[in-house]
Amino acid sequence: MENKKDVLLSLKDLEISFGAGKDKFVAVQDVNFDIFKGETFSLVGESGSGKTTIGRAILGINSTSNGTITFEGQQINGKISEKRKHEIERKIQMIFQDPSASLNDRATVDYIISEGLYNYGLFDSEEDRIKKVRTMLEEVGLLPEQLYRYPHEFSGGQRQRIGIARALIMEPDLVVADEPISALDVSIRAQVLNLLKKFQREQGVTYLFIAHDLSVVRFISDRIAVIRAGRILELAETEELFTNPIHPYTEALLSAVPVPDPQLAKTRKSYVYDPNMHHYETDKPKFVEIKPGHFVYCNEEEEARYKKELHEQGQI
């Protein structure tokens, strides 16, 4: 499976820590995953799990304390040349959670969307720039007469479209979308998700989708990694993860998602994960590929047990 696809971004033994010496806090550790070209890869976890920190490290906003981030075959964390950095800043774009906090309130939509084009000189003439901005505006479903308005004149959903337009006009290879729909209403969420999908179909953009809402993630992702307390606990293709979750934390997370059906919801029990259930004192855990493409963080004893169960179910 993996050999067939081109790896766009690769994280190896990534560690991100804040502070030093006695105050050192390791926010993220032993993170290993690849993102393939053209896919939507989701990083799912609760608040404080480190999912946003990883996203920020990929964008170069947080520095890493160990391991490598490789983009298109070249390392992009640690010391890199200004030229390379400039190039990557165009190729990797970000969409933020709160569209009102991430847009300059004193700039017009025209300027907000054009800013990247100015910074990189990505247009031949003023005419060309206007054409590009108008085309993008249309793509995200806004009207040309809205070009000279300010962000506060728009609704939350429209502001998020401006954020998407600003990122995608740069023709990025990778877009890190950090909870891009969490702040939006249900009906608006669908519009924004469909828009993100459309760009992927038409331009082959790769998404790293950072989220906590598993029901939305299931709809949009090709593969999902579950993160808790700075570690990836499980990684698999979307349907595989939903159908055959192996790590108890993934099970707990799935069981907690509210089901929009009264009969099912009222009989359902959510399952609580106890992180002390593992015995990692001597038998140390690793990130193991338990089935092709399905990885779990476990020690040898757990690995043997999971494998036995999978075998009994006829899955391996």
Added chain:
Amino acid sequence: MSEERKKILEVDDLSVHFHVRGQVLKAIHHVSMDLYEGEVLAIVGESGSGKSVLTKTFTGMLEENGEIAGGTIVYNGKHLEELKKDKQWEGIRGNEIATIFQDPMTSLDPIRTIGSQIAEVIVKHQHKSKAEAKKLAIDLMNRTGIPNAADRYNEYPFEYSGGMRQRIVIAVALACRPNILICDEPTTALDVTIQAQILDLIKDLQKEYGFTVIFITHDLGVVASIADRIAVMYSGRIIEYGTCDEIFYDPKHPYTWSLLSSLPQLAQRGGQLYSIPGTPPSLYKDIVGDAFAPRDPWAMKVDFKAEPPFFKVTDTHYAKTWLLDPRAPKTEKPELIQNLHERMSEVMSASHLENLDLGGKDSDGE
């Protein structure tokens, strides 16, 4: 859901206006609703639909530029719409009708200990001595699931996690033994696993104390798990209400259809997610006809001309749409939400969840 149940709150023809820079924003438009003792009524709607504003009138907490422009709110024989001054509200707000909000940090005083904040309410409302209040506060902390409550009594809000803080806010609200607990998106800011715990807590406490709950949310998953009845709001109007099952399995208003259709669980992966075109209307202008009409694929000519009345579906189920008029063409709800229960069961069984009750790990897959 029988009609004989005692009505604890009756809202009749209520309108709320806000004065914003010389303009009038009509936030609530002729809303009527009943609340029955001991039930959980969920109010569902998107931002700006008026669900918070409506419930703020029950505790006299409208912002300064807001006013009740018409209608009545009757609680236990008292006309709440007549109360103006904070002093008049004292016996009711917090005491009989309490509210818990979305963000627990803004409801707690950051520089006072958790315990003293609960005890203060008990001293004030239940007229207990300080020592008794402390005992009762620790008891409440235990009941809301705070581990080592006695030790944590003297901690400050910042030492608590978000979920724990929300438990404290619930404890404070319950300290006055209110008859009605208004929960305004109490779990929206919390993680899903914590959300599940808080919902269970509210359900358990409701059984124990027997209070009535108004639960405001935009999350249909949360609604399904907690509500006895549901009122759906759009643009300052209640457009449909019924029992939880009626709203999910037999919805009648096109807006309710659209809300249910947007559920991501119903979408095929790789396909399109159903989305409602357009945006809600401005509440500064007078809305002619059905407020949802401009976004409604089923809208008829009459929807742009006259506001629909409520049509009765069953004794408990009413919807404000011309589609229920006998003269309207017969319209089926969209295919996507037909057999909702079967579809959801399919999605859920495909996701291992049925196995969980068997103890998680030792279940057999297929």
